[in-house]
Amino acid sequence: MELATTELTSLNCYFSSNTDALRVAPVSLDDLAQIVNRQRQVVAEKGSIEARFEPLRDMFRTLEKVRALKGSTGAFSLLLALFCTPPASSLTSHCLTPSP
Helix, strand or coil: CHHHHHHHHHHHHHHHHHHHHHHCCCCCHHHHHHHHHHHHHHHHCHHHHHHCHHHHHHHHHHHHHHHHHCCCCCHHHHHHHHHHCCCCCCCCCCCCCCCC
């Protein structure tokens, strides 16, 4: 949960700080140059920022599944099945093993 919350907060800060910086009306050519450079940087980072969304969605989907299973009979077995299923693009399975 903490990892998902941290990532969501990080994305929110990224968008907020860039939005605030790009909303400022330039009063000089230096200000305009800074704003244009910031806009170019944001455009260049678009792909890497978009790539952060699907893992974040997956984290929250998993958290919802865990909440739904909480208190259920066999919940641990279901959680193991959830985490031991390899992604479609993976050739090997990476299972999480329970702590003793």
